[in-house]
Amino acid sequence: MPRKNIDKRKKKTFVKKENLFKRKKYCKLCENAIGYVDYKDVNLLQGFLRERAKIVPRRISGACAIHQRQITNAVKRARQIALLPFTTD
Amino acid sequence: MKHYETMIIVPPTVSENDLDAMVQSISEDLKNRHGAAESNVQKWGKRNLAYPIQKFTEGYYILCDYRSEKENTVSDFESRLRLSETVIRFMTIRRDVEEKAEERLKKKLMKRGKSGGSEESVDFEGYADEDSDLD
Numbered sequence: 001m002p003r004k005n006i007d008k009r010k011k012k013t014f015v016k017k018e019n020l021f022k023r024k025k026y027c028k029l030c031e032n033a034i035g036y037v038d039y040k041d042v043n044l045l046q047g048f049l050r051e052r053a054k055i056v057p058r059r060i061s062g063a064c065a066i067h068q069r070q071i072t073n074a075v076k077r078a079r080q081i082a083l084l085p086f087t088t089d
Numbered sequence: 090m091k092h093y094e095t096m097i098i099v100p101p102t103v104s105e106n107d108l109d110a111m112v113q114s115i116s117e118d119l120k121n122r123h124g125a126a127e128s129n130v131q132k133w134g135k136r137n138l139a140y141p142i143q144k145f146t147e148g149y150y151i152l153c154d155y156r157s158e159k160e161n162t163v164s165d166f167e168s169r170l171r172l173s174e175t176v177i178r179f180m181t182i183r184r185d186v187e188e189k190a191e192e193r194l195k196k197k198l199m200k201r202g203k204s205g206g207s208e209e210s211v212d213f214e215g216y217a218d219e220d221s222d223l224d
Contacts, residue, residue, distance in 0.1 A: 030198060030201075033195065033198045033199065033202065035190075035191035035192065035193075035194045035195035035198070036187055036188075036190070036191035036194070039182075040096075040152075066194060077180065077182065079139070080178075080180050081096050081098065081150075081178060081180045082098065082138040082139045082140060082142055082148070082178065083136075083139060084139050085139040085140050086139075086140065
């Protein structure tokens with residue numbers, strides 16, 4: 001129990017700071033009601049890649065857990081079939 | 090009935106005519122030799138590869154969509170592709186599992202959209218709790 005309280009306090013301060021200058025993140029795929037992320041949809045997937053073709057983490061992309069999983073799976077498939085690079089040199 | 094999807098990459102050295110013949114033979118073989126119930130094989134066009142495969146920087150993509158009840162359809166088809174010299178890469182996925190998951194998720198999202206609007210769609214675990222703490 002005491003542990004939980006500490007966690008809550010930490011969260012609170014973090015959120016307050018965040019709210020000063022950051023907008024709340026939301027899952028863009030949920031917004032558009034996308035049920036399945038296809039590995040062939042390269043344009044969509046590229047939006048979730050960084051410059052070096054790494055997958056953008058959830059804390060930055062704001063994607064929900066379900067969609068983030070779909071994105072990672074789709075990106076990994078697209079990499080296998082050379083639609084997306086593993087890395088850029 | 091299981092639904093599969095296979096993507097094939099063919100090197101750019103293959104001529105257009107050979108490519109068409111290949112598409113034809115694949116769709117026929119899927120039905121006749123490998124025991125697929127339905128098959129839909131399409132050319133997906135020429136694309137630059139994201140990285141070189143066997144020193145090829147571009148390739149033709151072929152997309153095969155097929156349904157089958159037999160267990161050895163995919164293994165037969167893949168072993169055939171592996172033997173073929175005009176295939177540099179292929180990948181097979183199961184679509185029926187994903188179609189089910191897609192339906193489920195879509196239903197969920199539609200429900201959420203009706204009841205709560207955009208606020209509800211931010212289903213970030215713990216996020217809502219943090220907000221209520223602020224008040």
